[in-house]
Amino acid sequence: MEIDLPNLPSDPGLRTRIIDYSPNIQDQIRRAYILKGLCQPRKHKFPQKKFGQASALRRFIPDWFNDYSNWLEYSISKDALFCLHCYLFKHNIGEQSGGDSFVSEGFSNWKKKDRLQIHVGEPNNAHNQAWNQYEALKNQNQHIQTIMFNQSDQTRIDYRKRLTTSIDCIRYLLEQGLAFHGHDEYEHSSNQGNFPQLLKFFANHNEDVKSEQMAVVFRYVNMDGDVIECFRGVEHVTSTTALSLKMAIDELFCRHGLSITRLRGQGYDGASNMQGKFNGLKTLILKENECAFYVHCFAHQLQLALVKVAKSHVDITTFFSYVANVVNVVGASCKRRDILHEKQATMVIEALNNGEIESGRGLNQNTTLKDNLHRPPLWFVIILGGTPPVPEITRTSPIF
Known part of the structure; x- marks a missing residue:
């Protein structure tokens, strides 16, 4: 099956899972996404939504890209956040490092920005292991x-x-x-x-x-x-x-x-x-x-x-x-x-x-x-x- 590497979807909400590609081309897919870089549409008009009956309208704040500039991505199609490193290299999807939220489902609870830091977590957790592999393939x-x-x-x-x-x-x-x-x-x-x-x-x-x-x-x-x-x-x-x-x-x-x-x-x-x-x-x-x-x-x-x-x-x-x-x-x-x-x-x-x-x-x-x-x-x-x-x-x- 031929894969059009230059035209892989940039929006993280539209990407095919890495494990769904043939093992023979998975590293090619990873390299292609590394070359594309992070999907951070800073000038997009981010929609607002309400959390609970008494809550005010909230939306994603573009400044969050600055706080987590090396991994955070935003999906326009899903109005949700994703992690590029975990998408490319996280092998076992589970509760560790935010579970599946930053890989396939996306995270969109704008009231809880602290979840981003929880996702980063300890040095040896799944996210940081994925980051190490990202750096190894990149360098x-x-x-x-x-x-x-x-x-x-x-x-x-x-x-x-x-x-x-x-x-x-x-x-x-x-x-x-x-x-x-x-x-x-x-x-x-x-x-x-x-x-x-x-x-x-x-x-x-x-x-x-x-x-x-x-x-x-x-x-x-x-x-x-x-x-x-x-x-x-x-x-x-x-x-x-x-x-x-x-x-x-x-x-x-x-x-x-x-x-x-x-x-x-x-x-x-x-x-x-x-x-x-x-x-x-x-x-x-x-x-x-x-x-x-x-x-x-x-x-x-x-x-x-x-x-x-x-x-x-x-x-x-x-x-x-x-x-x-x-x-x-x-x-x-x-x-x-x-x-x-x-x-x-x-x-x-x-x-x-x-x-x-x-x-x-x-x-x-x-x-x-x-x-x-x-x-x-x-x-x-x-x-x-x-x-x-x-x-x-x-x-x-x-x-x-």
């Missing part, structure tokens, strides 16, 4: 892609410090040939494995690393229809309870002019504080927005599946036990590592001479750990895919 510097990367220098330094700590731990374990995981990684385990224990050691000696964090990743679709996944950063939280995480998410969304009502998915691991049926973070968000469907983090699902497979098949369990033993025995001694390298080099030379394997650029070359570390690190996918840089939040990192 390209507030576009979501800009928001994602518009971080302070100190924030960038803090992120780099925590990420560097994780990388240092990974490098150390690789160089020493040590396993990352432990046999018991539950929250109350006395030894969750080398990687989290090493991170805890760093955290105990560095307050910047020790503070509890929540890693957040946003996935959204840009104007070209491309799916963009962006690591938003690490947010400070007072604790990792579901309520604390929900409050941190609400503050993050409000700070950047985003709305929970536009959230269409949420994903994290299966810990009770995250996906609990009654009080988990997933449930708290779903109570506010039924469209924010929960999906268990694929990385955590894959890890659980691999653990289950390894425990169920003797051959796989035995194989990894042998690998762990070899790594631990050989990695504990420089002499043993040298012997293993010599044996491996001898086997490769014999195989090359016998024509069993081929040599070439990148094929069967003698490489060092330094060479391998300069290659694209696969563990980066793990870190940016939801594994947080701080051990306290291993199972409390929401991804949006």
